[in-house]
Amino acid sequence: MIQFKIEPVNRFIQPQLQEKINLKTKPLGALGRLEEIALQIGMIQGTLSPELKNPYIIVFAGDHGVVEEDVSAYPQKVTFQMVYNFLRGGAAINVFCKQNGIKIKVVDAGVKHKFESHPDLIILKVKEGTNNFTRGPAMSIEHVHECLKNGARIVDKIRKIGCNIIGFGEMGIGNTTSASALMHIFTGIDIQECVGKGTGINGDSIKHKTDIIRKAIKNNQNLDTPLKKLAAFGGFEIAQMTGAMLKAAELKMVIMVDGFIASTAFLAATLIDPDISDYAVFCHQSEEKGHKMMLEYMNAKPLISLNMRLGEGTGCAVAYPVIQSAVVFLNEMASFESAGVSDKEDILVNA
Amino acid sequence: MIQFKIEPVNRFIQPQLQEKINLKTKPLGALGRLEEIALQIGMIQGTLSPELKNPYIIVFAGDHGVVEEDVSAYPQKVTFQMVYNFLRGGAAINVFCKQNGIKIKVVDAGVKHKFESHPDLIILKVKEGTNNFTRGPAMSIEHVHECLKNGARIVDKIRKIGCNIIGFGEMGIGNTTSASALMHIFTGIDIQECVGKGTGINGDSIKHKTDIIRKAIKNNQNLDTPLKKLAAFGGFEIAQMTGAMLKAAELKMVIMVDGFIASTAFLAATLIDPDISDYAVFCHQSEEKGHKMMLEYMNAKPLISLNMRLGEGTGCAVAYPVIQSAVVFLNEMASFESAGVSDKEDILVNA
Numbered sequence: 001m002i003q004f005k006i007e008p009v010n011r012f013i014q015p016q017l018q019e020k021i022n023l024k025t026k027p028l029g030a031l032g033r034l035e036e037i038a039l040q041i042g043m044i045q046g047t048l049s050p051e052l053k054n055p056y057i058i059v060f061a062g063d064h065g066v067v068e069e070d071v072s073a074y075p076q077k078v079t080f081q082m083v084y085n086f087l088r089g090g091a092a093i094n095v096f097c098k099q100n101g102i103k104i105k106v107v108d109a110g111v112k113h114k115f116e117s118h119p120d121l122i123i124l125k126v127k128e129g130t131n132n133f134t135r136g137p138a139m140s141i142e143h144v145h146e147c148l149k150n151g152a153r154i155v156d157k158i159r160k161i162g163c164n165i166i167g168f169g170e171m172g173i174g175n176t177t178s179a180s181a182l183m184h185i186f187t188g189i190d191i192q193e194c195v196g197k198g199t200g201i202n203g204d205s206i207k208h209k210t211d212i213i214r215k216a217i218k219n220n221q222n223l224d225t226p227l228k229k230l231a232a233f234g235g236f237e238i239a240q241m242t243g244a245m246l247k248a249a250e251l252k253m254v255i256m257v258d259g260f261i262a263s264t265a266f267l268a269a270t271l272i273d274p275d276i277s278d279y280a281v282f283c284h285q286s287e288e289k290g291h292k293m294m295l296e297y298m299n300a301k302p303l304i305s306l307n308m309r310l311g312e313g314t315g316c317a318v319a320y321p322v323i324q325s326a327v328v329f330l331n332e333m334a335s336f337e338s339a340g341v342s343d344k345e346d347i348l349v350n351a
Numbered sequence: 352m353i354q355f356k357i358e359p360v361n362r363f364i365q366p367q368l369q370e371k372i373n374l375k376t377k378p379l380g381a382l383g384r385l386e387e388i389a390l391q392i393g394m395i396q397g398t399l400s401p402e403l404k405n406p407y408i409i410v411f412a413g414d415h416g417v418v419e420e421d422v423s424a425y426p427q428k429v430t431f432q433m434v435y436n437f438l439r440g441g442a443a444i445n446v447f448c449k450q451n452g453i454k455i456k457v458v459d460a461g462v463k464h465k466f467e468s469h470p471d472l473i474i475l476k477v478k479e480g481t482n483n484f485t486r487g488p489a490m491s492i493e494h495v496h497e498c499l500k501n502g503a504r505i506v507d508k509i510r511k512i513g514c515n516i517i518g519f520g521e522m523g524i525g526n527t528t529s530a531s532a533l534m535h536i537f538t539g540i541d542i543q544e545c546v547g548k549g550t551g552i553n554g555d556s557i558k559h560k561t562d563i564i565r566k567a568i569k570n571n572q573n574l575d576t577p578l579k580k581l582a583a584f585g586g587f588e589i590a591q592m593t594g595a596m597l598k599a600a601e602l603k604m605v606i607m608v609d610g611f612i613a614s615t616a617f618l619a620a621t622l623i624d625p626d627i628s629d630y631a632v633f634c635h636q637s638e639e640k641g642h643k644m645m646l647e648y649m650n651a652k653p654l655i656s657l658n659m660r661l662g663e664g665t666g667c668a669v670a671y672p673v674i675q676s677a678v679v680f681l682n683e684m685a686s687f688e689s690a691g692v693s694d695k696e697d698i699l700v701n702a
Contacts, residue, residue, distance in 0.1 A: 025436055026443055027424065027550040032638055032658030034669070073378065074693065081692040085376055090685025092377055099679045100672065199378040287383055304655050306673070307383030318385070321451065321672035322657070328450045334441025341432040342425065 002149045004246040006275040010046035017042040023335040033303065037281060037326035041254055044279055045164070049331055052254070052324060054163040055102045057313040058154060058244060059086055059093060062110040062237035063129030064174030065138065069212045071177045073200045076129075079173045080113035086171070087118050092310055093169055096317035102167075107154060109147065110236030111172075124150040126236045130178075134216045137232045138178070144231045144239050151243030159251045165323070166248050167256030167283070168265070169313020170237045173199075176288060179264040181213045181233035183290050185223060186267050187297050196260070196289030197309075226271040234268075241265035246272060249279040256316035256323070259286035259309065263294050270298065281323055284308060284315025353500045355597040357626040361397035368393040374686040384654060388632060388677035395605055395630055396515070400682055403605070403675060405514040406453045408664040409505060409595060410437055410444060413461040413588035414480030415525030416489065420563045422528045424551045427480075430524045431464035437522070438469050443661055444520055447668035453518075458505060460498065461587030462523075475501040477587045481529075485567045488583045489529070495582045495590050502594030510602045516674070517599050518607030518634070519616070520664020521588045524550075527639060530615040532564045532584035534641050536574060537618050538648050547611070547640025548660075577622040585619075592616035597623060600630040607667035607674070610637035610660065614645050621649065632674055635659060635666025 021035050022028055029035060041050045061083050067076045085091045086106045089098070097104050106121050112128040115121055126146055130138035139147075158166060172178075176198035183194040195210045220232040230239050242265045248255045249269075257266050257280050269276050277298070285291060285302035287309035295302055303319045336342070372386050373379055380386065392401045412434050418427045436442045437457045440449070448455050457472050463479040466472055477497055481489035490498075509517060523529075527549035534545040546561045571583040581590050593616045599606045600620075608617050608631050620627050628649070636642060636653035638660040646653055654670045687693070 024443070025433070025441060026661050030550075030659060030661040031443065031665075032660070034657060034659065078693050081690070082376070085685055085690040085692055088685070088690070090376060090690045092375070092382065092680055092684055095679045095683040096676055098683070099675060199381075303657070304673070306385060306654070308381060308385065309383070310377050310381040314382075318673060318676050322655070322669060324450060325447055325669050328446045329443055332446040332449070333443055334436055334439070339432070339436040339439070339441045341436055342429050 001145050002152060002243070004250050004273055006246070006249045006273050008275055009043040009278040011043060013046055013048065014039065014043060016048055020048055021330065024329065024333045025336055025339045025341050031329060034326040034329060037323060038330040041327060042330065044252055044254055050327055052165045052327055054161065055165045055320060056105065056158050056163045057093065057097055057102050057167040057169055057316055058105050058107060059169040059171060059313055060107045060109045060237035060240050061171040062235045063112040064172055064178055064235050065130045065132035066134065066177050066212065067174040068132050069134060071209045071212055072173050072198060074173050076112060076173050079171055080111050082171045083108065083111060083115065087120055091312060092314050093312035093317055096314055100317060100320045102317055102320060107240065109150070109240045122154060130235055133220065133233050134212060135219060137220060138234055139231050139236065141227060141231050144227050144234065147236055147239030148243030151240035152247035155244045155247040155251065159253060163253070165254040165256065167258060167313050167316030168241045168244055168262050169258050169316065170241065170261045170311055172235050172237050175235050175237065175261050177209055177213065178233055178235045178238060179261045180290060181216055182229065182264045182268065183294055184213070185217070185229045185233060186271065187294070189293060189297065193293055194290040226268055230268055238265045242268045245269045246276060249276040253279065255280045256320065257282045258313050258315040259284060259311055260288040260291040261311055263291060267294065267298060283319035286315065352496050353503060355601050355624055357597070357600045357624050359626055360394040360629045362394060364397055364399065365390065365394060367399055371399055372681065375680065375684045376687055376690045376692050382680060385677040385680060388674060389681040392605055392678060393681065395603055401678055403516045403678055405512065406516045406671060407456065407509050407514045408444065408448055408453055408518040408520055408667055409456050409458060410520040410522060410664055411458045411460045411588035411591050412522040413586045414463040415523055415529055415586050416481045416483035417485065417528050417563065418525040419483050420485060422560045422563055423524050423549060425524050427463060427524050430522055431462050433522045434459065434462060434466065438471055442663060443665050444663035444668055447665055451668060451671045453668055453671060458591065460501070460591045473505060475591070481586055484571065484584050485563060486570060488571060489585055490582050490587065492578060492582050495578050495585065498587055498590030499594030502591035503598035506595045506598040506602065510604060514604070516605040516607065518609060518664050518667030519592045519595055519613050520609055520667065521592065521612045521662055523586050523588050526586050526588065526612050528560055528564065529584055529586045529589060530612045531641060532567055533580065533615045533619065534645055535564070536568070536580045536584060537622065538645070540644060540648065544644055545641040577619055581619055589616045593619045596620045597627060600627040604630065606631045607671065608633045609664050609666040610635060610662055611639040611642040612662055614642060618645065618649060634670035637666065
């Protein structure tokens with residue numbers, strides 16, 4: 001079974017980083033969250049002059065057996081159709097990545113479709129869709145291990161080509177149902193708080209989706225480890241994301257965490273190794289119902305909140321320039337001394 | 352006296368824009384605030400394919416007589432020192448603008464310092480600092496007119512070189528005191544809710560700042576027009592921003608509204624011509640105390656909220672890529688039809 005060795009970030013450098021931030025030509029703390037992100041990335045990279053290099057977003061796609069239960073507003077074939085859309089550059093994630101200089105790879109983690117090879121597609125298909133988890137686990141424990149390994153392998157390769165900041169997105173009709181079940185089983189939060197409209201269901205359909213998850217929980221008992229929980233309700237794309245995130249932290253990369261589904265994968269990762277948290281920037285608070293509470297559960301503060309609920313990694317791609325802003329102020333702003341601007345001590349002298 | 356002729360935005364195009372947005376390969380409404388911004392900019396420009404061209408941020412600097420009353424954590428000379436910092440490229444606004452491809456001009460609207468000429472500095476100085484408004488108006492009504500005209504003149508020139516999206520920032524030791532007084536007098540909101548820590552005062556100093564504003568309000572009565580209110584408590588940089596914003600709306604430019612001080616200038620502009628509101632994107636909710644309530648008063652939803660409280664236009668510069676994201680998704684994303692992705696009707700047929 002794959003193991004991850006995540007080291008804590010470099011806390012020794014924190015006082016020097018904080019001093020560098022404080023000497024910039026601005027009132028103390030006036031750059032708010034950007035100062036926190038600058039400090040975090042400095043500690044991840046163990047340097048006073050961190051850099052963001054060769055950013056990537058990896059979009060994992062997988063199908064879900066539970067769609068048989070009529071839980072989504074869209075038919076299952078939309079999963080593979082959207083993969084083609086990613087490969088042709090027409091999806092939201094493509095245009096945001098292009099805008100912000102981020103490269104994309106798409107992963108077939110378990111789509112119910114046979115793809116031809118394509119330079120931007122990585123085929124690491126576990127199986128053509130998970131089992132319907134209302135009748136037992138979505139996948140076997142061996143499948144979970146395979147997913148963790150696959151995700152890790154992808155990140156390892158991307159790291160080797162010079163990437164040090166990476167985001168993860170997903171596509172999979174039915175995967176908010178999977179993520180809601182996982183959120184409940186990982187956190188103990190009431191199921192109703194974990195279920196939202198996904199791609200756009202409402203009213204009775206949300207009630208139906210909730211009932212389906214309740215039934216699934218009855219038929220999946222004795223889940224005493226995070227991996228068994230992932231096996232019971234996960235998607236292949238979710239489990240591969242979990243492995244990818246753990247590997248990214250092991251390799252000291254900045255992890256951009258997207259919305260509801262990606263955060264569920266991250267939550268699974270924190271249960272496998274809590275040290276991963278120091279490497280994560282939570283990019284966007286999704287409009288999908290459970291996300292706010294899941295972020296609170298993890299003590300995570302999202303960077304932006306634009307009422308989006310699309311997945312694909314779009315929250316990471318749109319928030320990326322804000323993360324860049326944190327790094328550029330740390331590296332490029334003048335200090336009080338270099339700019340010849342009065343600082344507080346000067347006031348004391350001249351007041 | 353200068354007049355502004357602001358036309359309403361093009362509402363006739365709204366249904367077509369909304370349809371274009373709805374046909375993109377994503378669930379209805381899934382891009383949240385980005386969809387609202389795309390719609391707004393489409394209506395401002397009267398086109399289904401809006402573009403952001405040659406973005407600028409204009410930073411207005413001015414000094415404030417009220418600093419005599421010891422209301423700021425920094426000495427007055429920091430205003431001119433920061434102007435030099437802007438011109439040398441070392442301030443926060445410089446590095447964020449450089450990051451995001453935004454050009455900067457700095458305006459001496461009334462700094463207590465004589466500047467040499469510089470290619471990025473526009474000298475439209477009304478006077479070397481306002482009067483101390485605890486003893487009567489900060490400036491004359493003629494000064495307000497001059498400020499509105501100056502601000503308008505700058506925007507007119509910037510428009511002529513092809514800019515269609517413009518943000519406004521400010522620098523002026525003492526100007527949160529000015530803005531807090533204006534917020535109170537424009538909205539009627541209790542003074543205590545309008546006063547915050549500015550560059551970093553707290554406790555007793557905030558109480559002192561509040562008392563100073565109370566005294567100023569006693570000594571400035573019969574303020575029955577927005578211009579008289581601006582004259583009583585304004586700064587030259589605030590009044591020039593007001594004129595600049597009104598002109599930008601007249602010229603159908605997208606106006607990026609920054610934090611507490613810039614929003615006060617915008618509030619003044621809405622009282623002169625409420626039609627300006629359709630042209631504004633509120634970029635960032637400042638950490639400065641009064642800003643949240645001021646935005647609510649104007650029914651304004653800020654795009655991002657990063658706990659920053661720096662001014663200079665930094666909220667605009669950091670939020671600009673998010674505004675770009677709205678435009679690129681509208682222009683570049685595939686539609687369900689062009690991508691061959693199933694839409695809802697397809698479900699009805701195939702369910």
